[in-house]
Amino acid sequence: MKAAIIGYGVVGSGVYEILKENAGGIAQRAGQSIEIKYILDIRDFPDHPESGLFVKDYSVILDDPEVEAVVETMGGVRFAYDYTRQALLRGKSVVTSNKELVAEHGHEFFALAREHNCRYLYEASVGGGIPIIRPLARCLAANEIESVAGIINGTTNFILTKMFRGNQSFESALKAAQENGYAEKDPSADIEGRDVCRKIAILASLCLGKRVSCADIPTEGITSVSAEDMSYAEALGCSIKLIGRAVFRDGRAGVSVGPMMVPKSCPLAGVEDVFNAVAVKGNMVGDCVFMGRGAGKLPTASAVVADLIDAAVRGGYSGEFSWEDDGSAAFDPAGLEDKFFVRILPKAQKAVTERFSGAEFIRGVSDLGFVTETMSGTELDRRLVGVEGVVSRMRIYQ
């Protein structure tokens, strides 16, 4: 099979490297060799060992009937959307690591792939190298999925780990992440939770077969998590993790992104640094957890290449990883029930004691906190109406 890479950045070049390095095993598992015939990039790579592969005109790739698959590792939506569309219109399968594009436009691409009998595959868009799309769709196919929750952003997990283990402030942990190459110069998509939002939207849509739009996912990042929150977490036997979570009910999903207290007895609590993990609860299998490197050149590229192999084995359309957009797949996650950790100023203690009977207070440096019984976010809001001095609240993962 001949393929083209469009976008020769970190992941794109990783795909090229893996196809060279593991060529023998890949050919065996794909039933044929997989060869890169073109690489499209606006930059020049004169020192590349195969500089003859590089083109600047996408139509060269589109017009070559030998090219059966396109690896889209450009990122962003603007050009990638159009390039993906054109490839699928020609019946060329597209394999991507572009979570933004999958979350926003996946449903359009699945429909195009069906029309033109090819595939749109995106294992690399969530959890980097961790197999998660196929296990969810295929291996747990006997189950009704009840929930999916994960640590699916390495940058923020690195920052939270530094804050928790090293007693660092958010700002200094972010700086460390940038110095280590784990955070971008503009880290907002990571630290404000937008990256997690896209990924959990993908997982929720996959589980439902219906699109969950990012617009329907309340998203909170980690910028307001403080060293004092970490001390409270420690006192409660928890870690604080940025969790994307989807809970499924009656064919719809309540999806949210935000920091949660995760009890140490839970496997997600021990996932540190840039590692990712996704916990899936099926109605028959119970809890499964998938862990690994959620980012990085070769792990992510290895997921892209797994999709390429899949496309080589079966190039024609298959609906198994697809969803449709019928505009109504999400419900408000405020209705979901958890325990909450609530921080309050001393002046709120009297009102809280009246409204949360049996609340036991933990004293922090500047305020105090308590753990509620299990209740919905809506109910918590109701109980806190008119209470002055509520500092913050955080759901406790269970």
Next chain:
Amino acid sequence: MKAAIIGYGVVGSGVYEILKENAGGIAQRAGQSIEIKYILDIRDFPDHPESGLFVKDYSVILDDPEVEAVVETMGGVRFAYDYTRQALLRGKSVVTSNKELVAEHGHEFFALAREHNCRYLYEASVGGGIPIIRPLARCLAANEIESVAGIINGTTNFILTKMFRGNQSFESALKAAQENGYAEKDPSADIEGRDVCRKIAILASLCLGKRVSCADIPTEGITSVSAEDMSYAEALGCSIKLIGRAVFRDGRAGVSVGPMMVPKSCPLAGVEDVFNAVAVKGNMVGDCVFMGRGAGKLPTASAVVADLIDAAVRGGYSGEFSWEDDGSAAFDPAGLEDKFFVRILPKAQKAVTERFSGAEFIRGVSDLGFVTETMSGTELDRRLVGVEGVVSRMRIYQ
């Protein structure tokens, strides 16, 4: 698709229940309904809601061309071997949870399935409900697998957890496991490591595409692990886990089963009670870990049903999860390098200090121990030749 269940014990009845309970979702994902037409068992089930399904004569199933797949949940080798063979000879796919049969005869069944254009699937044979066969073969297809190691026996993990957390002796922890229904009356296959041996043989064979025979896997159980070993582990910041491990080199595997010290920084260390976990190292993706319930009626049955769905989607032969027997796929794992924890009597301390420069001793109740540098088991043996008072040794997982 019509299927038959042969062997209506714990897993077989779980398969029936899941097919009823999740019928809608399963039909959707399989592209057709999956219906049980016959159940073969020597016992009578007069109170079963569909008692008309039960037959005692296997030829009824074999001779019915409507039956496309057979679920073999009989266990054991004696009858299951013949029943599996006959189904495949008629071109009926076989789905199994029978690890003993897969480990011993899988290669014969894959060959038969190829000849008769059907499938032999065994996701449920390792790790119960945890997706592991497909992730290894498909999702990590871009990788050369460097090693697979796992906690793949719930009974022994329950016992070791009780010993570690509850300071119990092996005997009392085994009794607790039996009382909780986690250990059989005759627990020897579990506690002597034979069950783990079969499962790691399957994973190693799958990764290589060549059979690794249980006869080539040095197997040690947990019967000699003592409360004192647990104290040493605690002092070293480790847990003791029964690990099945396969390390791949040059198309062959060094496979072993035995208790290992697992540092707490490793995800496997935190896998407790009856949970299972498999850690896979790929040359591109790095480390991935798959965790979940490794046993139990519904988790195991959910893996069987996932295979049934796969067989419904694609009934014809596919070689992707198969291996051949060419008689030479294993190398002696004594050559593999790890750190070791060695327990010695005080009288051996002088000799050990001479032969292991820089050894730091930890004092236990009845003896003392030290951690070696990284070396092969062969090298360790060489260095300990003639040292009197070596109590035990255990590899340290890294």
